[in-house]
Amino acid sequence: MPNAAEFSxxxxxxxxxxxxxxxxxxxxxxxxxxxxxxNFLTQDFAGRLHDEARQTVADKDASNGITQSLKVACTDWSExxxxxxxxxxYLNSRSFLDWLEPVVGIEGLFGDPGLEGGGxxxxxxxxxxxxxxxxxxxDDLEADRRINILLYLNKDWIPEYGGELLLADLEQKDVRSIEPIINRLVIFNTNDLTLHGHPDPLSFPDDYPRTSIALYYYSHGKPDGERIRGKSTTTRYLPRDSKDISLRSGSMRARLGYLARRFFRL
Incomplete structure (x- = not known):
């Protein structure tokens, strides 16, 4: 168990x-x-973190209107x-990783101080x-991505808001839905077989965005069975059906690429 003094x-x-x-x-x-x-965090810490995170300037636009929309992020430690x-x-510390490694069954995990794609x-x-x-x-770490951690910070979530995290196989027939409620930590394998997202438009209140903290963990080397592509630094989006595809926005290359993956799982 991690050093209690560190997470007290x-x-x-x-x-x-x-x-x-x-x-x-x-x-x-x-x-x-x-x-x-x-209830990963203490109730008091989770409540204060909820307020602090929502006041943080998240100005890194992650949207293209096709595969992501109305999403911003903050990876700047100074903010x-x-x-x-x-x-x-703490979640990037050796103490936490000593707990995480046996849980996920992967040795030699380490975090990303640059928070590429996370924060x-x-x-x-x-x-x-x-x-x-x-x-x-x-590329910078010269390492394979292995584990994602998501901590949700959404108070009083109701099903009408939407935004559940969906985990699915590549055929999108075996699907689990996870509600993004406050103080819920989700840990999952990430590789070329592990589809996930929240693909339907949100109905959160106008002044209350769906908020989470994301951290990713790496190792040097990974099982061959987890890799379909080569060493890829890009995200691969797979439409669920024809209704998932809009050809009215974004670059032509992005639109055609997303359409092609509907049929060929490229």
């Missing part, structure tokens, strides 16, 4: 208990290995408030993130 007042100690059982739960997750931990800085630092994510009403598999290679 921040993470509930019980979140780290029964790591062997959590490892079994992770490995048996469908449609691919994953784990959901509710993080003290609680966000403390949490992300604070906010998606406004009407926004979406189509089903995709992540970039599998980080």
């Amino acid at each position: 007042g921040m993470i509930r100690q019980s979140a780290f208990e029964e790591s062997e059982r959590k490892g079994v739960e992770f490995k048996s997750g469908h449609p691919f290995p994953h784990l959901v931990i509710d 993080f408030g003290p609680l966000t800085h403390r949490l992300i630092s 604070i994510h906010m998606t406004r009403r009407g926004g979406f993130l189509k089903m995709h598999t992540d970039f599998n290679w980080h």
Whole structure:
């Protein structure tokens, strides 16, 4: 178990208990290995982090109108408030990784201090993130992407808001839906087989974007069975059906590429 002094007042100690059982739960997750931990943070810390994250200037536009819409992010450590800085630092620490590695069954994991693609994510009403598999290679780290962690910060979520995280196989027939409620941590494998996203337009309140903190973990080397593409630094989006495809916005190359993947799973 991680050093309690490092996460005192921040993470509930019980979140780290029964790591062997959590490892079994992770490995048996469908449609691919994953784990959901509710009430990961102490109630007080989660409430203050919720407010702080939503006040952070998230000005990195991640939208193209085709595969992502109305989404912004912040990966700049200097913009993080003290609680966000403390949490992300801890989740990238060796102490936390010593707990994470046996849970996910991967040795030699390490975080990304540059937070490429991670940090604070906010998606406004009407926004979406189509089903995709992540970039599998980080050029600067010269490492393979292996694990995603998402911490949700959405109070009083109701089904009418939408925005559930969907996990799916490549055929999108085996699908799990996970509600993005506050203080819920989701850990899952990321590779060329692990589709995920929240593909339908959100109905969150106009002044209350869907918010999460995302962290990614890497290793040097990965099993061959987890790789369809070569070392790729791009995200691969796979439409669910013809209704998922709009040819009215974005570049012609992006539109045609997304359309092609509907049929060929490129």
